[in-house]
Amino acid sequence: MPKRAAIRAEAARLRAVFEARGAVVVETPVLQPAEVLLDLYGEDIRARAYVTSDALRGEQMLRPDFTVPVVQMHMEHGAEPARYTYAGEVFRRQEDDASRTNEYTQVGYELFERDAPDTADAEVFSLIYNILKPLGLRAATGDIGILTAAVNGLNTTQRRKQALMRHIWRPNRFRALIERFSGRAPVPASRLALLSDADPMAGATPLIGVRGPGEIQSRINALREDHAADPIAAEEVERIDAILSVRGTCPDALMRLRDIAGDMPSIAPAVQRLAQRLAALEALGIDPDNLEFEATYGRTQMEYYDGFVFGFYAENQPDLPAIASGGRYDALTRRLGQGREIPAVGGVIRPGLVLGLGGLT
Amino acid sequence: MSVKLGVPSKGRLMEKTFDWFGQRGVQLGRAGSEREYAGFVQGVENVDLVLLSAGEIPRELAAGRIHLGVTGTDLVREKLGGWQSQVAELAELGFGHADLILAVPQAWVDVSNLDDLDAAAAAFRLTHGFRLRIATKYHRLVREFLRDNGVADYQLVDSQGATEGTVKNETAEAIADITSTGDTLRANHLKVLDDGLMLQSQATLFRSRMANLDGADSTTLANLLHKLGLTG
Numbered sequence A: 001m002p003k004r005a006a007i008r009a010e011a012a013r014l015r016a017v018f019e020a021r022g023a024v025v026v027e028t029p030v031l032q033p034a035e036v037l038l039d040l041y042g043e044d045i046r047a048r049a050y051v052t053s054d055a056l057r058g059e060q061m062l063r064p065d066f067t068v069p070v071v072q073m074h075m076e077h078g079a080e081p082a083r084y085t086y087a088g089e090v091f092r093r094q095e096d097d098a099s100r101t102n103e104y105t106q107v108g109y110e111l112f113e114r115d116a117p118d119t120a121d122a123e124v125f126s127l128i129y130n131i132l133k134p135l136g137l138r139a140a141t142g143d144i145g146i147l148t149a150a151v152n153g154l155n156t157t158q159r160r161k162q163a164l165m166r167h168i169w170r171p172n173r174f175r176a177l178i179e180r181f182s183g184r185a186p187v188p189a190s191r192l193a194l195l196s197d198a199d200p201m202a203g204a205t206p207l208i209g210v211r212g213p214g215e216i217q218s219r220i221n222a223l224r225e226d227h228a229a230d231p232i233a234a235e236e237v238e239r240i241d242a243i244l245s246v247r248g249t250c251p252d253a254l255m256r257l258r259d260i261a262g263d264m265p266s267i268a269p270a271v272q273r274l275a276q277r278l279a280a281l282e283a284l285g286i287d288p289d290n291l292e293f294e295a296t297y298g299r300t301q302m303e304y305y306d307g308f309v310f311g312f313y314a315e316n317q318p319d320l321p322a323i324a325s326g327g328r329y330d331a332l333t334r335r336l337g338q339g340r341e342i343p344a345v346g347g348v349i350r351p352g353l354v355l356g357l358g359g360l361t
Numbered sequence B: 001m002s003v004k005l006g007v008p009s010k011g012r013l014m015e016k017t018f019d020w021f022g023q024r025g026v027q028l029g030r031a032g033s034e035r036e037y038a039g040f041v042q043g044v045e046n047v048d049l050v051l052l053s054a055g056e057i058p059r060e061l062a063a064g065r066i067h068l069g070v071t072g073t074d075l076v077r078e079k080l081g082g083w084q085s086q087v088a089e090l091a092e093l094g095f096g097h098a099d100l101i102l103a104v105p106q107a108w109v110d111v112s113n114l115d116d117l118d119a120a121a122a123a124f125r126l127t128h129g130f131r132l133r134i135a136t137k138y139h140r141l142v143r144e145f146l147r148d149n150g151v152a153d154y155q156l157v158d159s160q161g162a163t164e165g166t167v168k169n170e171t172a173e174a175i176a177d178i179t180s181t182g183d184t185l186r187a188n189h190l191k192v193l194d195d196g197l198m199l200q201s202q203a204t205l206f207r208s209r210m211a212n213l214d215g216a217d218s219t220t221l222a223n224l225l226h227k228l229g230l231t232g
Helices: A002-018 A034-047 A067-077 A115-135 A143-151 A156-165 A172-183 A189-196 A214-226 A234-244 A250-263 A263-283 A328-337 A353-355 B011-022 B057-063 B071-078 B114-128 B137-148 B183-187 B215-227
Strands: A031-033 A051-054 A056-060 A083-091 A105-114 A138-143 A247-249 A292-293 A309-315 A322-330 A346-350 B002-007 B027-028 B039-042 B048-054 B068-072 B087-092 B098-105 B132-138 B156-157 B174-179 B190-201 B203-208
Touching: A002 A056, A002 A105, A002 A115, A002 A309, A002 A353, A031 A034, A034 A056, A034 A067, A034 A328, A034 B057, A034 B137, A034 B156, A067 A083, A067 A105, A067 A328, A067 A346, A105 A234, A105 A353, A115 A263, A115 A309, A115 A322, A115 A346, A138 A143, A138 A263, A143 A156, A143 A234, A143 A263, A156 A172, A156 A214, A156 A328, A156 B114, A172 B114, A189 A214, A214 B114, A234 A250, A247 A250, A250 A263, A328 A346, A346 B174, B002 B011, B002 B057, B002 B215, B011 B027, B011 B203, B039 B048, B048 B057, B048 B068, B057 B068, B057 B071, B057 B087, B057 B203, B068 B071, B071 B190, B071 B203, B098 B114, B098 B137, B114 B132, B132 B137, B137 B156, B174 B203, B183 B190
Parallel strands: A138 A292, B002 B048, B002 B068, B132 B156, B132 B174
Antiparallel strands: A031 A056, A051 A056, A083 A105, A105 A346, A138 A309, A247 A292, A309 A322, A322 A346, B027 B039, B068 B203, B087 B203, B098 B174, B098 B190
């Protein structure tokens, strides 16, 4: 385990590299209002972040990452385009595995840029790629945008699409919904009983609590509508499965996705963006043949990423977490921007892990 | 030195624990007056009885301050992260049964399972501008259960007692609590979700993996477990 002072020095050095590339150095408070993070991530964040409180400001969290406060700062008074860099500790609560570290240093680079998303993706990736080159890491990439495009393009009700979109980052629930919407999973007996009841609201007594009869009735209406809708066609489910199973070098994956897009035109623009990103990476001297692409990459751990995602791993130490990771988070800027939005992409390096692997010099 | 056995300090849990040990030839009892929290052990040498609140026994086991302890599985799993590395289950004692369940108002005819709850929570958040509240004192167990089952858009609100009343009082929309018969749930117009059983708990004898055992204590523990018909 490298010493704290050495990690700090390495973090400062990496931040200076980002600064030299035009990024403005920013600092964010360690204590973040819990409200914002809970709104974004829900109750799960409590298992991953330290919560504290006082009688004046209420609940606060020790910053679990920099992205959210940097986005907030930019949305308040940032010029465009903007490049930011930062270095500091993040805190991750550990509930089950005492061997995992609960405090570590991150150095990050975030790019807010409206006009050329593919070039922006390539800029962030290649910067980190070139910094980490001496370590000979394995680079993994993915693109959440292809799966969301596929869901949005399904020939089914808007409500079903919204339900699937809501659970893009929860693969098990996503799968359960697909099974149900496609008619592969049986309708539960309780649901059938409800649907065949001419007046289900008669049983809705006594009414207690905040959730009112109008809400119950409107969900019953939604369930009836859903029951009447055609199941999602088997071919469409197969195409979703085909997308989820895409894995290989970037050029192979692109070819496979283009094949699928032939039957599923809704993903064609997202696949085209992947092609443009690969071209942009190649223009920066990165050979796509050496990059892995996995369609499901980033689907379980990186919930605010909604487009390009990437991570760097030490192949001879598979138990180590990603040495660096990042991705595109356009939707996050929309949710934090209160009506405004700006496409954004960024990534972080963990200098402690970099030094543990022998360092960059 | 001695082997320390932690037992709930009052009520039916204490009495039933005394009975369970008594049936196996180890007499446990309280020393002195009703109000004094000191105890004795007969039938095996060098074992000390430590009377504790059932809720504190997991922590004492994890700290290694007691070698053995009787408490509910629910409390161990709620309070100890990675509980298997800190304690070992030696025997289920066959009493103190309680199910940790998730319940919603009976009037929610549209909600029978977790799938429904998740959909109702999404709609609730849109309608009310805050996430559906689930009252509980089992924060970790409930959060893990809901995460594993892919339920989102809820929030936990702390309730240390009278949890079944929180829905009527409009401080929560659903509850997660332990129940043995379900009578209190029904009396408060709540129903358990079809797949809302999170954990079946009962009084259990645990061994600490963290407590030091010198040579003599190790023999004492082996004797005690032998007498109880257990291998440790």
